[in-house]
Amino acid sequence: SLLSASLLGIDFANPLLNASGVYCRDVAELDALAASAAGSLVTKSCTLLAREGNPEPRYYATPLGSINSMGLPNAGYQYYLAYAQQHDYAAKPLFLSVAGLSLADNLTMLAAIRAADTPAIVELNLSCPNVPGKPQIGYDFAAMTAMLEAVTQAYDRPFGVKLPPYFDIAHFDEAAAILNRFPQVAFVTCINSIGNALIIDVEAESVVIKPKDGFGGIGGDYVLPTALANVNAFYRRCPAKQIIGCGGVTRGEHIFMHLLAGASLVQVGTALYEEGPGIFARLNDELAELLTRKGYRGIEEVRGKLRTL
Numbered sequence: 001s002l003l004s005a006s007l008l009g010i011d012f013a014n015p016l017l018n019a020s021g022v023y024c025r026d027v028a029e030l031d032a033l034a035a036s037a038a039g040s041l042v043t044k045s046c047t048l049l050a051r052e053g054n055p056e057p058r059y060y061a062t063p064l065g066s067i068n069s070m071g072l073p074n075a076g077y078q079y080y081l082a083y084a085q086q087h088d089y090a091a092k093p094l095f096l097s098v099a100g101l102s103l104a105d106n107l108t109m110l111a112a113i114r115a116a117d118t119p120a121i122v123e124l125n126l127s128c129p130n131v132p133g134k135p136q137i138g139y140d141f142a143a144m145t146a147m148l149e150a151v152t153q154a155y156d157r158p159f160g161v162k163l164p165p166y167f168d169i170a171h172f173d174e175a176a177a178i179l180n181r182f183p184q185v186a187f188v189t190c191i192n193s194i195g196n197a198l199i200i201d202v203e204a205e206s207v208v209i210k211p212k213d214g215f216g217g218i219g220g221d222y223v224l225p226t227a228l229a230n231v232n233a234f235y236r237r238c239p240a241k242q243i244i245g246c247g248g249v250t251r252g253e254h255i256f257m258h259l260l261a262g263a264s265l266v267q268v269g270t271a272l273y274e275e276g277p278g279i280f281a282r283l284n285d286e287l288a289e290l291l292t293r294k295g296y297r298g299i300e301e302v303r304g305k306l307r308t309l
């Protein structure tokens, strides 16, 4: 139909899902996403052991978006694997986001996920900007290469990677060259939050979140142009992979932009946090109205059709 999407040969009723980390930490939230108009859902990035995460306040929203330094609060990988085992895949696909604090932790979690033989699709989070003292794998190309070499040995199914935003053409080139060495990396999700930003409250003359002296990853309107650039940069450089867009979506036309840039699916973070799962019905309606007005019969006709001048 008009909004039908496809990833890894799997059918999706529409291209929309949550961004990992937003509205997906416990069964109640995940069930709400499963019951929503989203075409699929992804779990909160998990670690080997459950984590409390950083002290609050650790999320704050402004009229232009959000800042967070959650610190990977999650129930541990077995909780999300158990959720995946009971999920109704006939209703909609499900993604498991994995963000081990070490290569060894990732290998342990992926071995367990593989052994469970679940239909869930793995999204390996290579960028967790808010765990103090831990560098971003996505910004350490040697570590990223080592991680992918080890993971592709341990996990023999197609999977995807969640990348931080890049801002330099040479970095797009280098990151894509690494990813293209691994055909098993079947999709790339761009972008994670733009890391280590600082939002200031003038009234209080203060930062707005407690961890890291107020430094945190930003999302929302602040990041849309950067998200679109990363989607298109990897779409152009990785022709054998699919792209999931993430960043700055609050309206149907933003989804259309991500599709033009090359996205197959589109994730919603900040706007979902602020509006709740009802946003997916609104966004699907807005996207359908835009496609119809423009005379498109399906999103496949839009993907990657961005014109240059």
Ligand SMILES: C=Cc1c(C(=O)O)[nH]c(=O)[nH]c1=O
Pocket (backbone or CB within 6 Å): 021, 045, 068, 069, 070, 071, 072, 073, 099, 125, 127, 128, 129, 130, 131, 192, 193, 217
């Ligand atoms: C995995 C941790 C992440 C977090 C977090 O848990 O602090 N926040 C983000 O914006 N992106 C992440 O990837």
